[in-house]
Amino acid sequence: MAQTLLKVSGLQVAYGGIQAVKGVDFEVREGELVSLIGSNGAGKTTTMKAITGTLPLAGGSIEYLGKSIKGQGPWDLVKQGLAMVPEGRGVFARMTITENLQMGAYIRNDKAGIAADIEKVFTIFPRLRERKDQLAGTMSGGEQQMLAMGRALMSRPKLLLLDEPSMGLSPIMVDKIFEVVQNVYAQGVTILLVEQNASRALALADRGYVMESGLISMTGAGKDLLADPKVRAAYLGE
Ligand code: ATP
Secondary structure, three states, rough: OOEEEEEEEEEEEOOOHHHHEEEEEEHHHHEOEEEEEOOOOHHHHHHHHHHHHOOOOOOOEEEOEEEEEEOOHHHHHHHEEEEOOOOOOOOOOOEEEHHHOOOOOOOOOOOOHHHHHHHHHHHHHHHHHOOOOOEHHOOOOHHHHHHHHHHHHOOOEEEEEEEOOOOHHHHHHHHHHHHHHHHHHOOOEEEEEEOOOOOHHHHHOEEEEEEEOOOOEEEEEEEHHHHHHHHHHHHOOO
């Protein structure tokens, strides 16, 4: 069986006295695309923030490559191959597109390799090439999402966490973003995809987890969850 890259066990996260994540278990194995779906407020983003060290754990553990990553921030994690595209993108607004991509490679110092990878990102997202000298803060939401994904790829991640990449985008842009997620996955990057767009996220996923009120309520193969009447009723409006 493939190596487990990420293992989340009994995870609890609280905001003040309120528990948003109440004991969550899931794992992501090398080569998988795993989708975590659930409605607004289910605790998906909170779970992602706990993984990347931006929120403290109230209980449980998170292991990456078999070791606890408790207390490590995004900077340490990127060095170990775990990159994240946060909800709301988080691009550097006052830097150009090219500068943002260079920032994504901050852990590397192979100049030629970095230049070649910027070219690769421009091939995946021709729109970014057309606008390479534009300030990131002046780009549309979809363009900023592309840039955030491109920037994360610049660290050559082993595991890429994507938090709601389709949120707030037009239907055409949503298509483009899911196409890119599939391409990146096909190139061998393991992906944990958090999405409210359950049908698209499960259609791509090897496995999926459904999160409800801070707990995992269902898990299974992406296509099985997609066909499940309970999932269809609750998340696909049927
Ligand atoms: P969405 O898809 O709407 O982003 P989500 O599944 O990602 O939903 P979270 O953002 O993780 O859900 O929120 C989980 C719960 O924690 C919600 O009840 C939310 O109101 C609460 N919460 C999130 N951030 C905070 C915060 N900074 N302070 C207090 N409560 C918070």
